[in-house]
Amino acid sequence: MLDRTLSECVDRAIARLPDACRDAPASADALVGWAARLSPTGRARDYFDGGRAVMFLLPWWLEKRIRPIPDVRFQELLVESTVHAYYFVRLIDNLMDEDAAEERELLPLLGLLHANFSRAYARLFPPDEPFWNHFDRYWGSTAEAALREKRLTRVSLNDFIGIAAKKTSGIKIPLAAVCCRYDRLDLLEPWCAFHDRFACWQQMLDDTLDWVHDLRNGNTTFFLSEGDRQKRPGESVSGWVVRRGFAWAIDQLAAAMRDLRVQAERLDSPELARFLEYRDAEVREYAGELTRNLVEVARLADVFEPVHDEPSSA
Amino acid sequence: MADGWTSDWEILFAKCAVDADYRAQLASALAETGDTAALVLLDNIGVGGTGGGRAERVAALRSVKAPLATALTQFGQGQPLAAAP
Numbered sequence: 001m002l003d004r005t006l007s008e009c010v011d012r013a014i015a016r017l018p019d020a021c022r023d024a025p026a027s028a029d030a031l032v033g034w035a036a037r038l039s040p041t042g043r044a045r046d047y048f049d050g051g052r053a054v055m056f057l058l059p060w061w062l063e064k065r066i067r068p069i070p071d072v073r074f075q076e077l078l079v080e081s082t083v084h085a086y087y088f089v090r091l092i093d094n095l096m097d098e099d100a101a102e103e104r105e106l107l108p109l110l111g112l113l114h115a116n117f118s119r120a121y122a123r124l125f126p127p128d129e130p131f132w133n134h135f136d137r138y139w140g141s142t143a144e145a146a147l148r149e150k151r152l153t154r155v156s157l158n159d160f161i162g163i164a165a166k167k168t169s170g171i172k173i174p175l176a177a178v179c180c181r182y183d184r185l186d187l188l189e190p191w192c193a194f195h196d197r198f199a200c201w202q203q204m205l206d207d208t209l210d211w212v213h214d215l216r217n218g219n220t221t222f223f224l225s226e227g228d229r230q231k232r233p234g235e236s237v238s239g240w241v242v243r244r245g246f247a248w249a250i251d252q253l254a255a256a257m258r259d260l261r262v263q264a265e266r267l268d269s270p271e272l273a274r275f276l277e278y279r280d281a282e283v284r285e286y287a288g289e290l291t292r293n294l295v296e297v298a299r300l301a302d303v304f305e306p307v308h309d310e311p312s313s314a
Numbered sequence: 315m316a317d318g319w320t321s322d323w324e325i326l327f328a329k330c331a332v333d334a335d336y337r338a339q340l341a342s343a344l345a346e347t348g349d350t351a352a353l354v355l356l357d358n359i360g361v362g363g364t365g366g367g368r369a370e371r372v373a374a375l376r377s378v379k380a381p382l383a384t385a386l387t388q389f390g391q392g393q394p395l396a397a398a399p
Contacts, residue, residue, distance in 0.1 A: 212331050216328070216331070216332065234321070235321075236320075236321050236323060236324040236327075238323065238324055238327045238328075239321065239323050239324070239327075296377070296378035297378055299374065299377070299378060300323075300374050300375065300377075300378045301323045301327075303370055303371055303374040304321065304322040304323035304326055304361060304363075304371065304374070305321040305322060305323030305324070
C-alpha cells in the first residue's frame, strides 16, 4: 500500500522512537514497549500498515499531485511528526475508551509525544506563517471531537459526521503543510473535504468490525446507537447485528464508498483512486464471507431470542 | 436491552464472544451424540431453556456451531483488513 520510499520513511520514524525520549531512558523504554504491544505482530512498524497507512499516504499523494517526485526529506518530517501525533491521540483514546491501566502509567509520555509531533512543523514553518492557523484549527478539531464524543450517550447521524468522524482531523495538518510549502492552498479544502468523508467511511468500518469490543466495553458508537434505534421489541443489539445490522452497515459503507470514489476523481490522484478501489474490494470480500456465516448465526439467535416484527420505539 | 432484561441470546453471545475456552467446550459437547453435555454448558450460564425448547436449542447450535465460532472470532479480532494491494 505504501510506496517503497514512503514505507522507508515510516521504518526510520519507528526506528527513531527512542530518540523521542533521548534524555529520558525509562520513558524511551516505556514508549517503545507500548508501541510494540499495540501492534498485533509485536512489531511497532507493522501497526502502520494497511488502513492506518492513509495518514501517511494522503500527504504523499497530495505532494505527488503538485510535483511528480515528492521531497523525501520533507515527507520524512511529516511522517515522523504523524507517528508521534498518532501515538499521542491513541494513548488518550485508549485511556478514555477502556480506562486502561497501562496507558494511565504512560501519561507522562504525552508531553514528549506532543513535542516531537510539533517539532517537525516548527522546523518547516516560522511562528508567524499562516500554516499555524491551519495547525491550530485541525488540532483543535481533533481534541474537540474526542472530548465531545465521550460525552455522547447515543450517536446520531449528525453526531457521527460532526463529531465521531472528526477525531482524525489531525491528518489535515500534514495536508496543510504540503499546501503551504508549495503555495497551493487551493488544494487544501478539497483534500480536507475528501478526508472528512473518508474518515466517516473509516469510522463506520471500525464501528462495524469492532462492535463486539465496543459493546463489551460500553463504548458509544454510531453503529451500536443505530442498533438501539432499529432493534425490535425483545431484540438485543447483538441480535440486531447478526440479523440485519451488519448488512445495514455494509450497505451504508458501500454507498459512502461510491460517493468517495466520485469525490476522489476530482482530486486528480490516480493512486488515491486505486487505493479506494482496493479498499472497496477488500471490504466487499470480507463482508461477503462474514455475511454467509451470519445467516446461520441469525437462525441461532432466533431460537434463543424470539422477536416481534415491529421495530422498537427505543 | 432497553428495559435491562438480558435475553438468552445475549448471554450466549457474550459468553462465546469473550471466552475461547467456553467456545471450545461447547464445540466439543456439541460433537457428542447426546444433548446432555451441551445442555450442562448452557445451563451453567442460564440459557438451557425449558421443556422441548432445550433440545431445539442444542439442535440449533449444532446446525451453526462452525459459523458461530468463525463469525465470533472474526468480530473478536476487530478490524482485520488492510493487506497491501
